[in-house]
Amino acid sequence: MDAILAQLLNGLDKGGAYALIALGLTLVFGTLGVVNFAHGALFMLGAFCAVTFRYIITLENVVIDPDNLTAWGTPAEIRTPLAQTWFGDWGAVLIDWSVPLSLLLAIPVMLVIGIVMERGLIKHFYKRPHAEQILVTFGLAIVLQEIVKAIFGPNPISQAMPQALRGAADVGVLIGMAQGAVTYPVWRLVYFLFSLGVIAAVFAFLRFTTFGMVVRAGMADRETVGLLGINIDRRFTIMFGLAAVVAGVAGVMYTPLLPPNYHQGMDFLVLSFVVVVVGGMGSLPGAVAAGFLLGILQSFASMNEIKSILPGIDQIIIYLTAVVILLVRPRGLLGRRGVMES
Amino acid sequence: MTLFQMTRRDALVLLAFAAVILTMPLWTAPIGANYPGLMQKFVIFAIFAIGFNVLFGLTGYLSFGHAAFLGVGSYTAVWTFKLLTMDVLPAIVFAILVSGLFALAIGYLSMRRSGIYFSILTLAFAQMSYNLAYSVLTPITNGETSLQLTLQDPRVIDLALAPRGAGLPTASLFGQTLTGLGGFYFCAVVLIVAFFIAIKIFASPFGMMLRGIKSNQTRMSYTGFNTRPYALTAFVISGMYAGLAGALLAVTDPLAGAERMQWTASGEVVLMTILGGVGTLIGPVIGAWLIKYFENIFSAFNEQILSRFFDFVPDPLHDTMVAIASKFVGEGWQLTLGLLFVLVVVFLPGGIMEGVRRIGSLFGRRSTPVSPGAARAQPAE
Numbered sequence: 001m002d003a004i005l006a007q008l009l010n011g012l013d014k015g016g017a018y019a020l021i022a023l024g025l026t027l028v029f030g031t032l033g034v035v036n037f038a039h040g041a042l043f044m045l046g047a048f049c050a051v052t053f054r055y056i057i058t059l060e061n062v063v064i065d066p067d068n069l070t071a072w073g074t075p076a077e078i079r080t081p082l083a084q085t086w087f088g089d090w091g092a093v094l095i096d097w098s099v100p101l102s103l104l105l106a107i108p109v110m111l112v113i114g115i116v117m118e119r120g121l122i123k124h125f126y127k128r129p130h131a132e133q134i135l136v137t138f139g140l141a142i143v144l145q146e147i148v149k150a151i152f153g154p155n156p157i158s159q160a161m162p163q164a165l166r167g168a169a170d171v172g173v174l175i176g177m178a179q180g181a182v183t184y185p186v187w188r189l190v191y192f193l194f195s196l197g198v199i200a201a202v203f204a205f206l207r208f209t210t211f212g213m214v215v216r217a218g219m220a221d222r223e224t225v226g227l228l229g230i231n232i233d234r235r236f237t238i239m240f241g242l243a244a245v246v247a248g249v250a251g252v253m254y255t256p257l258l259p260p261n262y263h264q265g266m267d268f269l270v271l272s273f274v275v276v277v278v279g280g281m282g283s284l285p286g287a288v289a290a291g292f293l294l295g296i297l298q299s300f301a302s303m304n305e306i307k308s309i310l311p312g313i314d315q316i317i318i319y320l321t322a323v324v325i326l327l328v329r330p331r332g333l334l335g336r337r338g339v340m341e342s
Numbered sequence: 343m344t345l346f347q348m349t350r351r352d353a354l355v356l357l358a359f360a361a362v363i364l365t366m367p368l369w370t371a372p373i374g375a376n377y378p379g380l381m382q383k384f385v386i387f388a389i390f391a392i393g394f395n396v397l398f399g400l401t402g403y404l405s406f407g408h409a410a411f412l413g414v415g416s417y418t419a420v421w422t423f424k425l426l427t428m429d430v431l432p433a434i435v436f437a438i439l440v441s442g443l444f445a446l447a448i449g450y451l452s453m454r455r456s457g458i459y460f461s462i463l464t465l466a467f468a469q470m471s472y473n474l475a476y477s478v479l480t481p482i483t484n485g486e487t488s489l490q491l492t493l494q495d496p497r498v499i500d501l502a503l504a505p506r507g508a509g510l511p512t513a514s515l516f517g518q519t520l521t522g523l524g525g526f527y528f529c530a531v532v533l534i535v536a537f538f539i540a541i542k543i544f545a546s547p548f549g550m551m552l553r554g555i556k557s558n559q560t561r562m563s564y565t566g567f568n569t570r571p572y573a574l575t576a577f578v579i580s581g582m583y584a585g586l587a588g589a590l591l592a593v594t595d596p597l598a599g600a601e602r603m604q605w606t607a608s609g610e611v612v613l614m615t616i617l618g619g620v621g622t623l624i625g626p627v628i629g630a631w632l633i634k635y636f637e638n639i640f641s642a643f644n645e646q647i648l649s650r651f652f653d654f655v656p657d658p659l660h661d662t663m664v665a666i667a668s669k670f671v672g673e674g675w676q677l678t679l680g681l682l683f684v685l686v687v688v689f690l691p692g693g694i695m696e697g698v699r700r701i702g703s704l705f706g707r708r709s710t711p712v713s714p715g716a717a718r719a720q721p722a723e
Binding site for chain 2: 035121124128130131132134135136138139140141142143146147149150266270273274277281311312315316319320322323326327330
């Protein structure tokens with residue numbers, strides 16, 4: 001029981017990341033009808049927003065103090081982070097909380113990147129076949145990751161999580177189990193709750209705002225909405241920006257769990273496509289459910305008990321699920337009947 | 343014999359192609375690519391791309407997992423070297439057979455879906471093969487260290503004929519060792535044969551049937567064809583081409599690693615085909631050459647070479663030019679590749695061959711105009 005609960009929890013944070021990326025992919029597919037292979041690159045760009053933010057906030061002012069000698073007899077360099085000079089004690093707190101704070105940078109940046117990407121490139125591909133959409137966004141993903149590599153270098157850059165959120169939470173106690181039976185890193189819990197929050201926000205936005213209502217109407221019947229005199233293209237562009245923001249913030253918050261490197265977008269992209277297909281092309285709840293489902297499945301498959309029965313299952317479980325779903329139920333778990341069903 | 347009959351145009355294309363391939367050491371000299379290792383790659387990846395084009399170019403099914411067949415071909419060839427003989431013919435035959443069977447199994451399942459679902463299915467199978475080759479299949483694939491020849495290999499047939507020599511053996515053809523230029527010419531002859539087969543497929547009723555699947559699968563099935571066996575045959579043929587390419591990679595360097603099966607490798611062959619021109623005979627070959635050339639030559643560029651290249655530019659600009667250009671070569675050659683890829687898909691969806699046709703139609707009025715959609719990639723939906 002403990003082990004099962006522990007694995008369930010382990011799957012949740014990864015599942016959260018999958019769900020967020022797949023949500024964005026599905027949004028783009030549902031609104032614009034574009035298969036976006038560069039979506040993983042947006043996740044990666046989000047992660048590097050966190051790196052940039054940390055770089056900016058830890059810029060230092062170096063003063064050489066001739067009176068104060070180091071052990072080697074050279075003048076000591078006194079480094080004070082600019083944040084500390086400006087904000088006093090708050091500076092250290094800011095640096096400590098740099099990862100969550102980078103969301104403030106990531107949201108506008110990703111929105112702009114998303115809108116520029118859609119207006120600059122994607123909009124020319126609405127009418128082109130899916131194969132060409134895949135190809136051009138695949139090329140774009142290569143370009144984006146190479147640019148990041150040229151700027152930040154090929155090595156992963158680890159990001160520290162805030163002091164207060166390190167350590168493990170005793171989750172078992174909450175549901176009446178013995179103390180220390182099931183513990184779980186706090187940051188992973190934070191990530192899970194964060195992803196739930198973002199998902200809820202996106203759904204609420206689509207559900208309860210006029211803008212969201214128009215977008216949903218456009219997803220159902222783009223032409224009629226256009227005939228009503230609504231500029232649906234502009235709203236879809238904004239939705240693309242929103243999908244980029246969702247992928248970006250998912251990347252930002254994931255940095256303490258996985259030090260960002262330039263090719264992580266590709267690694268997550270393949271998985272997220274599988275997630276989208278399992279959930280059902282164009283179904284938002286499907287993408288979310290499949291994200292968590294696959295995250296949990298993956299963590300169960302990596303249990304030693306299961307690996308000893310089926311060696312190597314942890315390596316292929318996600319792809320295997322995708323194959324089975326596609327062959328048995330091609331519209332995915334929650335996909336609408338008739339959408340991409342062939 | 344209808345087997346060797348072909349239209350005059352096809353015969354001319356084949357002759358010209360053979361001439362270009364066999365004189366490769368001459369015309370690659372001015373562009374600094376005339377060393378055997380690179381020319382072998384030119385030839386081998388041309389075979390891979392031709393095979394991929396038989397599937398994607400003719401039927402429109404976009405496979406994102408073709409590298410798996412290449413990897414299987416390599417592993418089979420190296421195992422044949424290890425167990426039976428260093429002669430390349432058995433290795434190639436076995437590699438084609440095994441990868442063909444593998445393609446049959448994967449194709450049988452994947453062909454049940456079309457469009458993007460087919461792409462995802464092939465991708466999933468290839469990723470499974472790659473992950474398994476890296477982990478549990480280590481006894482067969484030797485995992486991260488790659489499968490290679492050892493001094494203790496049984497090599498049953500070779501050792502029955504001659505005693506074990508000192509050092510690692512090299513691949514041979516009827517006793518002739520295939521290293522350097524010899525290896526290149528062997529691969530070149532194989533490429534010409536592969537190209538000939540591709541010409542025959544393109545010109546055959548079977549090829550027409552595949553084109554019919556690409557342009558309108560529904561109509562094909564309404565006329566009474568069961569399209570799936572034909573598409574599956576195309577899939578298996580292109581898998582066998584990939585296996586052949588994998589075997590030749592093992593011939594030129596008897597080493598097989600799992601990274602050959604990774605999905606980036608699958609993406610690369612898609613790229614080659616698109617860049618050259620989907621559905622054309624020569625296009626994929628040109629695409630393969632361009633990409634391998636970029637990979638080898640551009641990635642070897644460094645700032646000194648660039649600095650010499652920009653010598654004509656006045657000083658203050660000189661350094662900026664070098665700094666900007668250096669981002670696109672050496673380590674950053676993939677950036678160039680990605681940009682090129684985006685530009686080609688946006689402006690020239692038919693690839694380089696379409697560009698050549700467009701330029702050609704500017705000059706020659708008599709040339710018949712090509713309908714714009716003819717060479718475009720249409721997914722089978």
